[in-house]
Structure formats: C-alpha cells, structure tokens
Amino acid sequence: MSLTMKIMIAMLLGAVLGVLVNLFLPGDAFVQAYFVDGLFKVVGAIFVASLKMLVVPLVFVSLVGGVTGLGDVKKLGRIGVKALALYLMTTAIAIAIALSLAVLVSPGQGMKVDAGQAAFKAKEPPPLADVIINMVPSNPVQAMAQGEMLQVIVFALLFGVAITLAGERGRHVLNFFNDLDAVIMKMVDFVMELAPVGVFALIARTFATQGIDLVLPLAGYFLVVVGALLIHGLGTYTAVVRLLAGLNPLRFFSKMRPVMLFAFSTSSSSATIPVNLKTVEKRLGVDSSVASFTVPLGATINMDGTAIMQGVATVFIANVYAVHLTMGDYLSVILTATLASIGTAGVPGVGLIMLAMVLAQVGLPVEGIALIVGVDRLLDMMRTTVNVTGDAAVSCAIARSEGALDRAVFDSDGDEAPAAPGHQDTRK
Numbered sequence: 001m002s003l004t005m006k007i008m009i010a011m012l013l014g015a016v017l018g019v020l021v022n023l024f025l026p027g028d029a030f031v032q033a034y035f036v037d038g039l040f041k042v043v044g045a046i047f048v049a050s051l052k053m054l055v056v057p058l059v060f061v062s063l064v065g066g067v068t069g070l071g072d073v074k075k076l077g078r079i080g081v082k083a084l085a086l087y088l089m090t091t092a093i094a095i096a097i098a099l100s101l102a103v104l105v106s107p108g109q110g111m112k113v114d115a116g117q118a119a120f121k122a123k124e125p126p127p128l129a130d131v132i133i134n135m136v137p138s139n140p141v142q143a144m145a146q147g148e149m150l151q152v153i154v155f156a157l158l159f160g161v162a163i164t165l166a167g168e169r170g171r172h173v174l175n176f177f178n179d180l181d182a183v184i185m186k187m188v189d190f191v192m193e194l195a196p197v198g199v200f201a202l203i204a205r206t207f208a209t210q211g212i213d214l215v216l217p218l219a220g221y222f223l224v225v226v227g228a229l230l231i232h233g234l235g236t237y238t239a240v241v242r243l244l245a246g247l248n249p250l251r252f253f254s255k256m257r258p259v260m261l262f263a264f265s266t267s268s269s270s271a272t273i274p275v276n277l278k279t280v281e282k283r284l285g286v287d288s289s290v291a292s293f294t295v296p297l298g299a300t301i302n303m304d305g306t307a308i309m310q311g312v313a314t315v316f317i318a319n320v321y322a323v324h325l326t327m328g329d330y331l332s333v334i335l336t337a338t339l340a341s342i343g344t345a346g347v348p349g350v351g352l353i354m355l356a357m358v359l360a361q362v363g364l365p366v367e368g369i370a371l372i373v374g375v376d377r378l379l380d381m382m383r384t385t386v387n388v389t390g391d392a393a394v395s396c397a398i399a400r401s402e403g404a405l406d407r408a409v410f411d412s413d414g415d416e417a418p419a420a421p422g423h424q425d426t427r428k
Helices: 003-024 029-070 071-106 128-133 142-147 149-165 169-195 195-209 210-244 251-257 256-267 274-280 288-301 306-320 326-343 350-361 366-371 373-401 406-410
Strands: none
Touching: 003 029, 003 195, 003 256, 029 071, 029 169, 029 195, 029 256, 029 274, 029 288, 029 366, 071 149, 071 210, 071 288, 071 306, 071 326, 071 373, 142 149, 142 406, 149 169, 149 288, 169 195, 169 210, 169 274, 169 366, 195 256, 195 373, 210 251, 210 306, 210 373, 251 256, 251 373, 251 406, 256 274, 256 373, 288 373, 306 326, 306 350, 306 366, 306 373, 350 366, 366 373
C-alpha cells in the first residue's frame, strides 16, 4: 500500500473516531483526559514537532546547495523576482475570487450581534521598516534556533553566494553540504513513514474538539470560504500549471496528494516544507536550484488561502454590522491583503494580524474577528492545503522558465519518484 493511501485511510479513520467522540462522549472525563488531551494530543504534537525539527536544517542546507548549483548570482536574482511576482499575483487573484463569491452569496446578511458579544484584541502589525530590517539576522544561529525563516533564507543565500565566489576552497564546503543534504533527506523519509500515525492523532483530536454546533451558526461563512478555496485551488493553480509550467494539471494534483494531506493534518505551511520540498524535487521534477528557494519562500510569504479567508471575513463582518462597502473599499481590501502578505511575513499570528489590518483599512470593527474564531481551526487546515499547493505550482512555473524542469521525472508513474541521490541536477 502506498504512503498516500495509508495517510488517507488514517485521516478517514481519525475523522470518524473524532466525530463519534464529539457526538456521543463530549463530556466524558476519561476520554477527554486520556485520549483527546492525552494520547491524541501527545502523538500529534510529537509528529508536528518532528516535521518542524527538520525545517531549518533542510531549508538551510538545500538553499546553500541550490544557490551554488546556479553558479550565477544574476540567475538567483531573476528567480527571486519571478517568485515574488507570481506569489503576489496568485494572492491578488485569490482575494478577488473570495470577494466576488462573498458578495454574490452575502454570508452574515441579517445576522444579529450584540455590541458586547464580540471581543477581540488584535496585535499591532510591525512597521514595514522593521520587517525589512529584521530580514537580515544579527545572529544567524539565534535565527535558526527561533525558526525565523526569512532570516534563515537570507543567511543561506549569502552563504551560498560566498561558497560560489570562494572557488576551490568553496567546493570542499559544498561537498560537505551535498552529503549533509542526503542525510537530512533520509531523515525526512523516516518522519514520512510515521505520517499515518501522526495524521490519525491530529485529525481525531481536531474533530473530537470541533463540534458541529460551532459550524452551524456560521455555515454561510464557512461554505463560502471552502468554495473560494476550491475555486482558487482547482482553477487558478490549474491555469498556472498548464499555461506557465506546461504540465498536466491532473498529474500535478495526483503527485501533490501526500503534501496536501500533510498540510491539511498539520495546518502549518512551515511544518510541511520538508515533505513539499522533497515532492517538488523528486516527484514534480523541479531542480533543487529552484525548489530550494521557491518552496521555503512560498511557505513564508505565499498566503493565498489566508487571503481568501480575509476576503470572505471582511464581507461577512460588514454584513453582520450592516456596513456598506463600496467598490473602492473592495479594491482597497485586495491591495492591503496582497501587500500585507509580504509585509507581515514570518510574524506570529500573521493571519489575524493581516485580517485586522484589512478591517481597519475599510473601517470595520476589529472585534468582529471574534465571531469567526470558532471555525477558524477547520478552515485553517483547508487554507494551508491551498497555500502549499500554490508553492509547488509556482515552483514548477519558474523551473520551466529557467530550463530547470525535468519532464521525465514529472511524467513518471508510481507513488514515489525515481531514485536520485542527494540534490543532483537531473535535467534532460
């Protein structure tokens, strides 16, 4: 049985068990203490922690190897500009889809809320100048220890460029990184083998704690967000894969299934980086010189799913508070959310910070966020799936434009890609 099938079965069993616990044993102290907040919580947390454990070393080592593999600093700059432009473009399209669908359906229309019912205090967004300054680590070791991905990416880029410019001595260092990269990828294999158990625990606990009574009052909002996520995920990314990457979208989504299942289970783009990076390179055929840069960057700044939630939430909160939004307000939402996805990258709680910025921009009460927090966990699982799929689609498009896409790997059948040691250039 393939790993993807094992994960899907584990996810289904976990969802069924979680729903049964929520429906028939919601107040059972023994089940809650020893299973929901005991076994499921411990196993799920260990699984997510094991994924996050690999993120920083994998990103650093892969990015250093990718930069040196380019052999040209100008090419690195070109890839960076393309990635930034495509991520911004897909984010703008995502929020436009969300606003259009939300205006059409009008979730929250006629819903009454007391002024004191919603209470939410949003964190202040950091000044843009501070975000730019903080991209450069004053202490790279500390940045790695704290998981500051933008700082890790910047240091890895500089380190890779320095290795390239160091000549013969740099090649000795590069050989070490290539060997280290193969070892870390083997660790990724270990964690992936444990995935079905971790996924089962995560999904079981989520559905055991998220009752249907939380979803029903917000069914309109919930379904509109899900609809927008599906339209963007299946529509926009199909266009990117077909038109920009020249690939078969059905095969792309088929090969992305393990990554999408990981993202849905963990609700974390960062934790999914190891699985996504391996899949993009080994199954989609994107050369490591491109994937090692675009995948970690996308996990940090590509927030299409989050942007969709913000668009629908803005219309929902406006309807609840009976505030009329003009066309200018909608354009302002698109612009603010798109730029905020870059400007607040890497900040904890970035999704709610971005939403608070968008609401403030169009004069809506920030307290309205409290109305949607109850169902945000389930939606977070779905929008994370959209985010990581977008990272892979953009990576394929950029790889094709750079002549770094191996069609033979992409067209190969099977659950796993052909064996390829380390991160070697397998272009045909």
